[in-house]
Amino acid sequence: MxxxxxxxxxxxxxxxxxxxxxxxxxxxxxxxxxxxxxxxRGSGVQPRTLELYDILGILPSIEKESTQLVKLATYVQGELEPSSILEISERVEPTPSLPHANALIIxxxxxxxxxxxxxxxxxxxxxxxxxxxxxxxxxxxxxxxxxxxxxxxxxxxxxxxxxxxxxxxxxxxxxxxxxxxxxxxETQEHIIALGDIVVEEGVDPKFWHIWNLPGKLLALRSGGPTEKSFMLAYSGRPEDVAEKPLTREEFIEDFHKLTGRHDVKFGAATWMSNWRPNxxxxxxxxxxxxxxxxxxxxxxxxxxxxxxxxxxxxxxxxxxxxxxxxxxxxxxxxxxxxxxxxxxxxxxxxxxxxxxxxxxxxxxxxxxxxxxxxxxxxxxxxMLGVNYCGSSILIEEGAVASASAYSKTSGNRVQAAYRAPDAPGLVRAGTGDASTALFAVFSVSVHTVLLFGGDAASRAPLVGVLARLPADAVRAVLIVPQGQTAGDDAERFSEVFDDREGHAYSGYGLTPGELAVVVVRPDGVVGAVVPGAEGVERYFQKIFV
Known part of the structure; x- marks a missing residue:
């Protein structure tokens, strides 16, 4: 079973x-x-979730069916043109450490x-x-x-x-x-009608459309810049009918009456439901x-x-x-x-x-x-700043604790409790392989122990600790600084990568000369940032039997 x-x-x-x-x-x-x-329903997929999907190996399937977040158009009653155009979320340029910087809609x-x-x-x-x-x-x-x-x-x-x-x-x-x-x-008293409806003409799918009226709100949320299907939200229906599910015909009648827009032509409604805020x-x-x-x-x-x-x-x-x-x-x-x-x-x-x-x-x-x-x-x-500061299974020495579960780290050095950054431009040492990225190295089935800097002698105690950990649950990865070569202990690691473009060291805020160990949990969260073997051993004592 x-x-x-x-x-x-x-x-x-x-x-x-x-x-x-x-x-x-x-x-x-x-x-x-x-x-x-x-x-x-819930169509926004935030950057933090996209990173998890990347690690899971399912991101290409999601990206293929997704669109970027569109702008919001607000209207006054009877007007065909928007009274304002709002940027719901400013587009952020991706970086090597943050390749999925913007939410997607699906x-x-x-x-x-x-x-x-x-x-x-x-x-x-x-x-x-x-x-x-x-x-x-x-x-x-x-x-x-x-x-x-x-x-x-x-x-x-x-x-x-x-x-x-x-x-x-x-x-x-x-x-x-x-x-x-x-x-x-709390459960609030007023009810919001929700559903999906086809809009044949009259509103541009490149926008979400909002009518804020006295005591009422009507919204048509585009499914994408080429989609005809919109999610509707209608708040402020009369109390004597609000408990009953809204029909397509009732929505269309109220839409025309409340917005003054008879140029908008609707098609089929695929679902309708009531929602009470909880x-x-x-x-x-x-x-x-x-x-x-x-x-x-x-x-x-x-x-x-x-x-x-x-x-x-x-x-x-x-x-x-x-x-x-x-x-x-x-x-x-x-x-x-x-x-x-x-x-x-x-x-x-x-x-x-x-x-x-x-x-x-x-x-x-x-x-x-x-x-x-x-x-x-x-x-x-x-959600890129979502963190587990204060968790009993993290090693947060030297970290700046966050009072908020949604705040980003200060400075550019990687910190326990927060997301592990990506780093492209990694090439398997001694090969002519195509480059890869840390998100492709991370896995939901193992802890990934990233070793930065040091030499074979300084890494020896760490190698000893790693050898005692479950081989199928921990992967040790040596990141060799740009322009340097791996030491004599290279064969002791699961993977050895040359940081050809320097994104791993710079993105993690580490200098090539120092020995630093970053333990990345299977959920993409940094479990520890420590200088050597003793810290790694203490971290895994919190995890394994």
Missing amino acids: PSVLIAGAGPSGLILALVLLQNGVSVRIIEKESKHRIGS SQDRHEEILRDHLQKFACPVELSTELHSFEQFPDHVVANITQTNADGKQVTESTKFDWLVGTDGAHSVVRKQLGLSFLG MRMVDTMRSGRVFIAGDAAHCHSPTGGQGLNSSVQDAANLGWKLALVQKGLAPATLLDTYSEERLRVIAQMLKLTTELYSKTVGNIASHEPADTSGWKRGEDLG
Whole structure:
């Protein structure tokens, strides 16, 4: 039987399955719905998530189907031309250490389809019409009570044993509820109608379109500069009808009435739904052998495009830890750091997205003047500064601790708790191979220990420490400074690269003369920056049995 049951096949469940499978851990992933969800929903993929996808090896598939973030056009009633054009997020020029500097837009249903395609490579399909009803925990396993509904409507119930259970089953999570976890926060009264609708003519798909009206907001969010499908958001419907799902005809009638625009011609609506603003989170993401991730652990405003991305990063954080424990390489206590690291980030994310919501959609309910500053996306929302400062499994000596889970490091030297930068222009020593980059070297299945500088004698104690670590869980990589050659100990490393273009040393803020060791976790986070063997040994004592 598979080792891990994942209940829920949204982005967090799919990414967790991919991480575990790449670690050699068997998975079963189930989804109670009879069909895969349609709709653009959460369409923004932030730079930090793109980096994870690069390490996972799935980024080209996502990029192929994605577009860049477009501008926002705001209107007054009856006018055909925008009253203002806003840059939602200023485009940032990529650099060697930051190759994925800008968010991409991709419909969530297509995003999930791509992730499922990659799961198929591991012969791990999503089981539709398969619902987790309840579970029982034991010291060494979990028994899940599952019902499958066949095509003819016949139901088959099973009680199956797994080593672990992860609930990625959304805001109404069965797993969270059965665990009895708190889900503190607020639910706002007003309702927003959401959906996807085709716009045949009248609005330019190169823009998102917003009508801020007294007590109301209408928005058409483009799926891309050549797309005819737009996501609609409509807030401020009369209270006596707001509880009922909005129909296509009702939306079109209200759109024409409220905007004064009869030149806009609509096609089919693929889905319609009501959404009531919820801003909530749990106080723990683990109970014994059961975990929750994604919307099951936190729900929030979609403003800022943080939800899907936070869910994916939950999965990345949990995945490598769970894999090490399942393989017997790490103690079960390592799993406590999942909540420890992620809850601090989620709390900050809720604060940021709630503030944005209040400035944009939230002000509609209170009839306050529109605040266009809320549509401006600062660099924090790219999530490149998301960090795990203060985590009990990091070595942060000499680092400047951050009070915010969303703040970047100061200075250019690489720092524990933050993202590991990329570095292109690396060539395998002694070969004529094409150059590669650190994101291609990193892996979700191993810690990558990067050695910078030093000579064979100064690296000898470190080589001894590395030799005692699990060979299938740690990869030692020697980065040779530009214009120098590897020492006599080169064969002791998994990989040796010449920093031909100098991007590794400069991007990590290190000088060729000093011996420095950077430990990069499987989730792309720097676990330690230390001067030698003693620091490396202390770091891995926190990780391995």
